[in-house]
Amino acid sequence: MEPLKTHQGLVYPLNRSNIDTDQIIPKQFLKRIERSGFGQFLFYHWRFDDEGNLRPDFSLNNPKYQGASILVAGENFGCGSSREHAPWAVQDFGFKIVIAPSYADIFKNNCVKNGILPIQVSDEQVQYIIRKAESEEYQLTVDLENQVVYDNEGFKVSFDIVPYPKVMLLNGWDEIGVTLTYEDKIAEYELSK
């Protein structure tokens, strides 16, 4: 996993609440046994019509958002299925950061395991960012160490993150490798059962 310390990028706003993982990656794409290549299927039925043509009215297809790396959405982002294919698709499409007022627990966890930072800020702050990104080419900078998001016009908001995912993301650690160093504790627990 790549360490994530700071990131600057273009914002893509998706002003909808309760975006479920079936929308992020529809089930017909869950049959692959690889971990890569899911970006092409991100928001598939919103991006493409039944014939597989791009839907020009869906904002992610707007060329002005090409290269966006910060996804901003409404509350309860990533609800529903536990499929990790959802963050794999988000990441493979090019997003490194998600910003929303709230997340489904499993999705949030899955993001961190893959080096994506899910930032939680207030609904008002999300709406501000969405309005800016809808009206102009809007760049944000994220500083994970100092837990702030800011633009170059004076907007700045700090966010909370619990220490453990923060340190995992900053260092890009392999969690299993870390846990295996606790082998004696695990073995001891098993003996005590």
Place this chain on the structure above:
Amino acid sequence: MHTPKNIIQKIWEKHVVHQEEGKPDLLYIDLHLVHEVTSPQAFEGLRMNGRKVRRPDLTYATMDHNVPTRQRLVINDPISKKQIDTLQENCQEFGVTLADIHHPDNGIVHVIGPELGLTQPGKTIVCGDSHTSTHGAFGSLAFGIGTSEVEHVLATQTLWQAPPKTLNVKVNGKLGTGVTAKDLILAIIGKFGVQFGTGYVMEYTGEAIRSLSMEERMTVCNMSIEAGARAGLITPDETTFEYLRGRRHVPQGEAFEEAVAEWKALATDEGASYDRVVEIEAAEVEPQVTWGTNPGMCIPITANVPNPDETEKPSEKDEIKRALEYMGLEAGQPISSVKIDHVFIGSCTNSRLSDLRSAAEVVRGKKVSPTVTAIVVPGSFSVKLAAEKEGLDKVFTDAGFEWREAGCSMCLAMNDDIVPPGERCASTSNRNFEGRQGNGARTHLVSPEMAAAAAVAGHFVDVRQVSAAQEVR
């Protein structure tokens, strides 16, 4: 004196392997259920790092999502086939027990765990599937995980988890006649919203919960995730112990009685508190039908589809509008006037023997509307056999239903059972998200009884009136 604890806190504390400052708890996992869709990348991760499955004896695999329900051994889609074959190879390589499609124990992972007695009170249970919350019906702490966590559990039999907040969902009084566990859980999500459980583990309590059978409890706990809670559980009681007694993987004889004594001690202590408590009156719950594109968008069968202009929050207004448009419904129309094209009775929510019995009672001696295609998909091979032994298959096929093989099937349409674009399905499953049952498909979540009644009528009807009419005759 000890601080009084609730059941969630008790199970948690028994499973903490290690605690240290600045980290979540390292939690031991007693049972890891595995299926074909969310495991291939996890096994591949082990292989790439030269790691083993730490406790194959605590790991149990099945295949359910891709399994065909017409001819279960004929998998036409080569990518589905590959996923099924991959699980077979992985289980062989890593020494994991597998109930493959030929195996008599095969079925939906959340149906077979309880059937085999793998699911037990007080256990920590995980699976790469959000409906793992189902197993909470037995008083276990059971939650869905992603593929990275699947790999983590395979390698270490543990997970780093922050202790959850606890939420008591109190269901007072008794459910009315013709009102099911499915209606109850839909009504709870409808009342409190699709994210009121986020960050919590829920415990369902109250008179109405205590009087539910194990299969009904599984229906309730199954949909905890639709309220945002990774896990929802019910304190085990005599109903639980009677269900488990004699099942293959539970302790037998005297050891069972010892286990029961331990399980009884899990009950929430008097005076224990929760981070949050919500209450609902069971008597006020009516049969539910979802009208929109998430499970919280549900109304009683007697009600009308909501009008976006009558809601106060502007964000909600847009959501309702978009949902009505997707669902092809008019604001204010009675939900009972909505005509359906498909009926699906199945899924980890409602595919157990009692679900099939209830639905069969509604359709016995009647015919499915000529405009409706209706299928019944039992939750497991063993449910299918038990139902056939009682002649339920005959009741359904005489009425015009198709009687299928076991699997997840049309709940998420990863196999060939797909609702075509624009068509409408009364479904006993758990999610009415856009495209869930097929691209452009319109899903209405209901109980098995309501689905059966809708199959006969061709539109939604109040099953309480159907049953009343049956009794008069």
